[in-house]
Amino acid sequence: MEQSPLTVILNIKPEQKQALEDLLNGIGQDIRRNPYLRFPEIETTHFARFVMIGGGDLVDRDVQTRLYFSSNFDGNWEDYLDLLVTKAGSGVEAIFSKCQDYPNLPLSDPAFKAKFKNYIRANTLPTTTFYQGYPKRSVQEVKAAIALRQRLQELLNTPQADEVLEELVRQFPPLPDQRKTFKGRIQGILEDIRKKLLQQVLNLLQTLLGPKIATDPPPNVSLAVNTRPDVTDWLYTVQNEMTVVTTVDAKRLRNLGIFLGIVNFLSKTVFTHGELAGLTTIHFARWVIIDGGKNLLFESNYDGNWEQYIGDFVDKASGGMDSIWGNCVGYPVRGSKDLQAFKQIIIDHQVRAQVFYSAYPQQSVRNVLNDIKISEKLGQLLQQPALAEWLGRL
Amino acid sequence: MLQLELNDIQGLILSGYGHLKASRYFFFQIEQPNLVKTWLATIAEKTTSAAPWPKGPDGKTIKPTTTLNVAFTYVGLNELGVPLEGFSAEFCEGLAHADPEHPGRTPNRSRRLGDVGASDPANWEFGGTTNPPLHIMLLIFADDKAGLDQFQKEVLPAPEQIGLKVLAVEDVYRPEHNREPFGFQDGMSQPLIEGSVTGQTSDDPGQPVIKAGEFILGYRNQYNLLPPAPTHPQLKMNGTYLVYRKMEQDIAAFWSFLYQQAKGQPELAEYFGAKMVGRWPSGAPLTLAPEKDDPALGADESRSNNFQYNEPDVLGYGCPVGSHIRRANPRDSLVPGPLESTDAVSKHRILRRGRVYGPEYPADILQALTRQDGPDNSVQFVDEAGSPRGLSFIALNTDIKRQFEFVQQTWINDPKFDGLYDNPDPLITTNAITGRANAMTIQRWPVRHQIQNVPDFVTVKAGGYFFLPSMQGLRFIARQ
Numbered sequence: 024m025e026q027s028p029l030t031v032i033l034n035i036k037p038e039q040k041q042a043l044e045d046l047l048n049g050i051g052q053d054i055r056r057n058p059y060l061r062f063p064e065i066e067t068t069h070f071a072r073f074v075m076i077g078g079g080d081l082v083d084r085d086v087q088t089r090l091y092f093s094s095n096f097d098g099n100w101e102d103y104l105d106l107l108v109t110k111a112g113s114g115v116e117a118i119f120s121k122c123q124d125y126p127n128l129p130l131s132d133p134a135f136k137a138k139f140k141n142y143i144r145a146n147t148l149p150t151t152t153f154y155q156g157y158p159k160r161s162v163q164e165v166k167a168a169i170a171l172r173q174r175l176q177e178l179l180n181t182p183q184a185d186e187v188l189e190e191l192v193r194q195f196p197p198l199p200d201q202r203k204t205f206k207g208r209i210q211g212i213l214e215d216i217r218k219k220l221l222q223q224v225l226n227l228l229q230t231l232l233g234p235k236i237a238t239d240p241p242p243n244v245s246l247a248v249n250t251r252p253d254v255t256d257w258l259y260t261v262q263n264e265m266t267v268v269t270t271v272d273a274k275r276l277r278n279l280g281i282f283l284g285i286v287n288f289l290s291k292t293v294f295t296h297g298e299l300a301g302l303t304t305i306h307f308a309r310w311v312i313i314d315g316g317k318n319l320l321f322e323s324n325y326d327g328n329w330e331q332y333i334g335d336f337v338d339k340a341s342g343g344m345d346s347i348w349g350n351c352v353g354y355p356v357r358g359s360k361d362l363q364a365f366k367q368i369i370i371d372h373q374v375r376a377q378v379f380y381s382a383y384p385q386q387s388v389r390n391v392l393n394d395i396k397i398s399e400k401l402g403q404l405l406q407q408p409a410l411a412e413w414l415g416r417l
Numbered sequence: 418m419l420q421l422e423l424n425d426i427q428g429l430i431l432s433g434y435g436h437l438k439a440s441r442y443f444f445f446q447i448e449q450p451n452l453v454k455t456w457l458a459t460i461a462e463k464t465t466s467a468a469p470w471p472k473g474p475d476g477k478t479i480k481p482t483t484t485l486n487v488a489f490t491y492v493g494l495n496e497l498g499v500p501l502e503g504f505s506a507e508f509c510e511g512l513a514h515a516d517p518e519h520p521g522r523t524p525n526r527s528r529r530l531g532d533v534g535a536s537d538p539a540n541w542e543f544g545g546t547t548n549p550p551l552h553i554m555l556l557i558f559a560d561d562k563a564g565l566d567q568f569q570k571e572v573l574p575a576p577e578q579i580g581l582k583v584l585a586v587e588d589v590y591r592p593e594h595n596r597e598p599f600g601f602q603d604g605m606s607q608p609l610i611e612g613s614v615t616g617q618t619s620d621d622p623g624q625p626v627i628k629a630g631e632f633i634l635g636y637r638n639q640y641n642l643l644p645p646a647p648t649h650p651q652l653k654m655n656g657t658y659l660v661y662r663k664m665e666q667d668i669a670a671f672w673s674f675l676y677q678q679a680k681g682q683p684e685l686a687e688y689f690g691a692k693m694v695g696r697w698p699s700g701a702p703l704t705l706a707p708e709k710d711d712p713a714l715g716a717d718e719s720r721s722n723n724f725q726y727n728e729p730d731v732l733g734y735g736c737p738v739g740s741h742i743r744r745a746n747p748r749d750s751l752v753p754g755p756l757e758s759t760d761a762v763s764k765h766r767i768l769r770r771g772r773v774y775g776p777e778y779p780a781d782i783l784q785a786l787t788r789q790d791g792p793d794n795s796v797q798f799v800d801e802a803g804s805p806r807g808l809s810f811i812a813l814n815t816d817i818k819r820q821f822e823f824v825q826q827t828w829i830n831d832p833k834f835d836g837l838y839d840n841p842d843p844l845i846t847t848n849a850i851t852g853r854a855n856a857m858t859i860q861r862w863p864v865r866h867q868i869q870n871v872p873d874f875v876t877v878k879a880g881g882y883f884f885l886p887s888m889q890g891l892r893f894i895a896r897q
Contacts, residue, residue, distance in 0.1 A: 179865075185866075191863065192862070192863065245645045247505050248645070248818075256525040327831060328826055338757070363642070
């Protein structure tokens with residue numbers, strides 16, 4: 024099942040701004056049971072968010088005159104929108120009626136669904152770069168894998184399992200470490216070569232397309248970061264959200280577009296196993312060029328805390344960060360390696376989501392991938408003829 | 418080679434004064450700033466710097482018999498009228514930073530650090546949200562108790578005479594056997610500071626040479642940047658930030674739980690304990706000694722820290738992935754690979770200057786506890802010493818958020834550390850962080866063993882963020 028991104032940006036009716044913010048905050052505070060929009064019922068949703076963002080000129084981050092609605096879902100756009108209207112019609116009405124150009128039709132009107140879909144379609148932006156931590160895995164598949172792993176763990180934690188295992192260990196000594204075999208070593212070397220090649224390609228692209236970044240160490244003492252607890256403090260224990268909107272340097276729009284296109288291509292072809300250029304904590308991320316090229320929107324659904332995430336950007340994907348955000352106004356002249364300055368530009372342009380939904384909020388990316396591996400490998404083992412033969416003897 | 422201005426750096430940054438077993442930490446509130454400054458001027462002359470210790474005629478180093486260092490909180494500096502521009506947000510807010518808009522709510526910082534539940538700063542003995550604010554921390558060290566008392570008389574007049582109010586006095590020491598109260602060798606893995614050692618590299622992967630700017634303001638850090646520092650010229654060089662945390666250790670609960678898990682078998686209880694720590698009681702690392710303690714290895718400084726995880730222990734069959742030492746310093750074990758891990762880890766190191774408090778105890782800690790055998794092989798331990806024991810933790814770093822707080826939040830507290838599911842640090846975290854019972858997974862062949870419902874063993878009782886100024890910075894503060 025293909026996973027798809029939905030990127031919608033709507034103008035908020037000025038007189039409804041406060042009401043919308045209150046409504047969204049209410050939904051966000053009780054994401055699973057609120058009376059308006061219960062994402063668990065829109066069951067193909069992996070992650071979704073509503074964020075009030077600034078206007079097209081972004082003069083002030085806090086003006087927040089527009090609504091950004093995003094979803095990372097299974098299947099196609101038509102089905103997802105149908106599901107949204109069918110399962111959460113009143114929530115859809117309550118939220119979107121506070122935005123401009125909302126179709127003036129009651130929910131019960133037979134024409135509503137088509138009108139609403141047209142309205143959303145008209146305000147949907149193509150997602151420039153879409154990264155998925157575990158492509159093609161449906162919500163259902165992920166949840167089934169979680170449940171299976173939990174059952175297996177429970178089974179292993181019973182005293183009976185302990186006894187059987189101890190007996191087995193006594194009778195059959197451990198196998199030698201597989202990774203030290205000839206085959207294991209060759210695989211390791213090939214993996215290293217693949218990584219280095221990819222790094223070289225990325226470096227080349229960054230040199231060709233990226234902005235000029237000064238490489239000399241800054242002579243002055245770094246400035247202390249001016250923090251904002253609402254975005255940098257750890258809000259949730261396992262997963263967190265980031266939305267960053269920056270202004271594109273008009274002269275660099277073309278290069279930004281090309282580079283994001285390449286990252287999008289790599290996300291579909293190379294970065295398909297839970298790793299994006301060394302970063303292993305991203306469930307879904309996207310970059311979207313919005314406002315006809317004026318601004319760049321970044322969304323991430325990531326594991327861990329802000330400090331760790333931004334540190335990872337700088338430590339592992341510094342060149343990539345420069346090649347993307349380096350095309351934006353106000354980017355540090357020494358790039359992301361100028362740690363404090365880089366942290367500051369992210370903080371200054373980050374907007375907190377009023378609503379942040381995850382279908383499996385207790386799972387890290389590595390948990391999801393591991394659970395899927397457990398399910399798949401168990402299936403493969405059980406379907407081996409030799410095992411079927413052996414099981415038949417019991 | 419980088420030249421550190423050793424004469425201007427407080428000695429604690431370069432030495433834990435291991436030969437001085439006795440020490441006392443005073444926590445003061447400033448009542449009369451002018452009197453305090455007069456006293457500080459005399460203290461500045463007695464403060465121990467990092468200048469190399471002299472050598473005697475026999476060529477042997479003459480180590481000092483007493484040492485003294487002094488540090489300040491943000492509120493303390495403000496009381497003294499010190500210019501406050503450029504100090505980091507973490508230091509300004511403080512360790513137990515209560516949110517004025519939400520009084521009574523656990524502060525954001527405390528949630529991130531895991532100071533919740535019983536460790537909530539609302540419950541602290543000092544430095545917490547319900548205690549008067551700390552202003553000054555004075556640390557004095559001596560050979561023994563008698564020497565310490567004598568030294569105290571020399572440096573500290575009656576506090577009311579010098580305009581100070583004592584908020585807490587902590588007697589802390591370094592036991593001869595060097596084991597922390599749970600019974601394990603401590604303080605073995607410390608980064609080496611560039612400029613304090615010859616050469617730029619270290620052969621010992623447990624003790625890499627880290628750029629001086631990670632630990633001392635005014636020098637370049639691991640990013641080749643000058644770390645953010647107070648703006649005033651007298652304060653911007655050669656100082657650092659000091660994190661103090663008083664961590665009470667429930668030794669009886671720790672060993673009772675281990676014996677219960679081991680169904681009363683002492684060797685297995687020790688094995689489980691070692692799996693949680695990542696080292697055996699002797700200090701021998703499990704990666705090098707996976708099956709049983711190797712005291713010769715533990716005692717050999719050239720070997721006991723000389724190991725990496727990624728080969729031979731990437732799966733955690735020796736040192737479990739979730740064990741304490743593997744989280745506090747993951748070395749080369751993190752994704753996506755050893756090189757990236759070593760680089761990333763080097764940006765989150767702290768210097769530790771921990772000591773212990775409470776009644777003395779033997780190297781074999783179980784000797785200090787009373788054992789009570791119950792039915793079904795159950796063993797309970799009771800600590801009858803009367804007063805609690807624990808660790809008086811000190812971390813030194815130039816960027817509290819990127820170093821101490823990062824280690825605490827991202828490596829120690831995160832139940833998802835390195836691909837785990839529900840396994841925060843089994844030694845020093847509390848279940849109150851996740852609100853769920855935590856597990857400790859021991860990776861092994863053919864399938865992992867999981868210790869479930871690991872209770873809390875450590876409670877944070879006090880703490881603070883301090884600025885440890887340079888020697889000239891200290892004189893400057895006294896002149897305000």
